[in-house]
Amino acid sequence: MAGANTPLQTEPQQTAWLEVFLLWFAGISAAMQFAKFSVSYNELLDYYQAGPTLTGASISVVGTIGLIFGVTAGLVAGKIGYRKVLIGALLLGASLSLIQSFMPAFEIVMATRVLEGFSQLGVVIAAPTMIAKLSAPQHRSITMGLWGTFFGVAFAITGLVGKPLIAHFDLSGLYLAHSLLIGSMAIALFVLLERNESRYGSAPQASSDSYLTKLGKVYRTPRTLLPGLVFVFYTCTLVSLLTYIPNFIEQDSLRTTMQVILPLLSTAGTFIAGALSQYALKPQRVAQIAYIGLACGALALIQGIETPLIFCLIVGQMILFAGLIPGAALAMIPRLARNSEEQANGYGIIAQLGNLGATVGPPSFATFITLFGLYGLAGFVMFICLMGSLFAYLALRLES
Incomplete structure (x- = not known):
């Protein structure tokens, strides 16, 4: 497709590695907005006595902001400036964690969690756009692969x-520590990053189109939409696999071990995808291979395997291939986008559809598992892989 390979204005000759790593750390600190409430779930349940439903909602409500406003944030960030959005989002996150450290009433906690959704969304829109802009062409897929690991690394830490x-x-100590971490990232980036916004993104093109017209254009543009469609099937699947597959492992010790190993395999796969996309294959091909490998693993699961160790090896293979998908999807965006505005819109769609997948995936898998057991899980995985491969193929056609 003509224009798909158009350079993004001035390409840097060298990668600004210090800035890239700090932006990655900023993403990790933002993802900890999910992780800090996940790891402290039982303590929150005991402290506030709000019940499992509301306490669980305090974890997931952060993601609903990305689900509703993901694309909108991409449009707004390009207009305001990515550096300003990033630092503002980090400062907002630091302030909200500080409020949580005082252990206020649960209603106030829920309000801070909603606002944290805006903080998290600002970071995941601005940071990857800036990373792509600060990366030399020969490193861009690697830096996107690195960025793709931020969520898993945040949960691991x-x-x-x-x-x-x-x-x-x-609990107050955990939330205060997060406030100090995310606040220190805001200060470090404020000092280090140049104030010239043109370094991090092209100026938005003048347009008389209404907001709704611009929003519709984002969804109608294959360069911004297709990476998100490749990504949504990943979020639909991975969260569900990590949640439900350990229940099929009967040995307690083996199940506990797999709960530690599987997230690490996913993170490793994401970084491997960045390296493959940079040096060996187009990211669209990497996504296709990932979905095929995941489907083959699902097919192997239903072959009546009775040996727990072999079952765990197959599950590990599935998670590793699943981990390739976000690295490939993120690497597609700077490859397909014609300017930084399209990049931000692409990351906005990924934020939106990613949250959609994480929302609808677990209950869908739970339904199939309840009805058909392991066969239901494997069959649904294979259907998802078919759809993900299809959209990866369509993304590949954009460059043909």
């Missing part, structure tokens, strides 16, 4: 240090 923090300093 929070899982490692969260419980000890709670044990020594209670």
Whole structure:
């Protein structure tokens, strides 16, 4: 497709690695807005006595903001400036965690969680757009693969240090530590990043179109939509696999071990996808291979395997291939986009559809598992892989 490979204005000759890593750390600190409430769920349940439903909602409500406003945030960020949006979002997140550290009434906590959704969304729109802009062409897929690991790394770090923090300093200590972390990221990026917004994104093109017209154009543009459609089937699947597959492992010790290993395999797959997309294959091809590998694993699961270790190896293979998908989808965006505005819109769609997948995936898988057991899980995975491969193929056609 003509224009798909048009350079994004001035391409940097060298990757600004320090800035890239700090932006990645900023993403990790923002993802901890999910992880800190996940790791402290039982303590929140005991402290506030709000019941499992409302306490569970305090975890997921952050993602609903991305589900509703994902594309809108992409449009707004390009207009305001990505550096301003990023630093403002981080400062907002630091302030909200500070409020939570005082353990206010549960209604106030829920209000801060809604606002944290805007903070998290601002970071996941601005940071990857800036990373792509600060990366030399020969490193862009690698840096996008690195960015794609931020969510898994955030949960791994929070899982490692969260419980000890709670044990020594209670819930308030955990939330205060997060406030200091995300606030320090805002200060570091404010000092380090150049104030010239043109370094991080092209100026928005003058347009007389209404907001709704612009919004419709984002969804009608294959360059911005298709990476998100490849990504949505990943979020629909991974959260569900990590939640339900351990229940099929009968040995308690093996199940506990897999609950630690599987997220790490997913994170490794995401980074591997960035390297493959940079040096070996187009990211669309990587996504196709990932979905095929995931489908083959699902097919192997229903072959009547009775050996727990072999079952776990197949599950590990599935999670590793699933982890390739976000790295490939994120690498597609700077490859297909013609300017930084389209990049931000692409990340906005990924934020929106990613939250949609994470919302509808678990109950859908639960229904199939209830009706058909392991066959239902494997069959639904294979259907999802068919759809994800189809959209990856259509994204590949954009460059033909």
